[in-house]
Amino acid sequence: MRRRLALAALPLLVLAACQQPAPAPAPLPVPVVFFNADSAALDDQARDVIAQAAAAAKQRPDQPVRVRGFAAPDSGSGAFNKALAALRAQQVADQLVEAGIDRGRIRLEPRGAVAYDSFPTESRRVEIVIGG
Numbered sequence: 001m002r003r004r005l006a007l008a009a010l011p012l013l014v015l016a017a018c019q020q021p022a023p024a025p026a027p028l029p030v031p032v033v034f035f036n037a038d039s040a041a042l043d044d045q046a047r048d049v050i051a052q053a054a055a056a057a058k059q060r061p062d063q064p065v066r067v068r069g070f071a072a073p074d075s076g077s078g079a080f081n082k083a084l085a086a087l088r089a090q091q092v093a094d095q096l097v098e099a100g101i102d103r104g105r106i107r108l109e110p111r112g113a114v115a116y117d118s119f120p121t122e123s124r125r126v127e128i129v130i131g132g
Contacts, residue, residue: 028056028131030128031049031050031056031128032049032126032127033049033088033092033125033126034046035088035126036124037072037075037124038084040084040087040088040091041091042095049128050095050096050099050128051099053096053128054101055099056130057096057101057130058101060130060131063130063131063132064106065096065101065129066127066129067092067096067106067107067108067109067127067128068110068111068126068127068128068129069084069085069086069087069088069089069092069108069109069110069111070088070126070127071084071085071113071123071124072114072116072120072124073113073116073123075113075124078113081113082112082113085110085113088110090108093106093108096128
């Protein structure tokens with residue numbers, strides 16, 4: 001009788017040993033905050049985007065949050081654009097902290113000036129990357 005029970009349990013043990021690890025969560029869309037020319041001021045729309053990003057980050061508390069700042073190439077010198085990109089990233093990071101994200105999870109990545117395809121607004125942005 002014991003032998004039959006052991007044999008009956010064998011397929012369950014094999015299945016348990018062969019289970020694949022849970023797949024990684026699907027990548028999140030990258031929230032983007034846009035800015036006016038030569039400005040790092042957050043408007044209401046920017047605050048809404050940051051609040052949504054904070055809510056998503058809270059759902060993945062073990063994931064880092066990268067805040068990438070950019071500027072339009074026609075804003076000024078390379079040093080000015082790098083500083084502006086850093087200030088924009090810092091503004092977004094500060095708002096994320098206010099929304100409840102631990103500052104230790106946030107990594108600032110000011111990139112400076114980047115080219116745009118159609119509109120300068122495309123370059124005047126901060127991307128909030130959760131995970132990855």
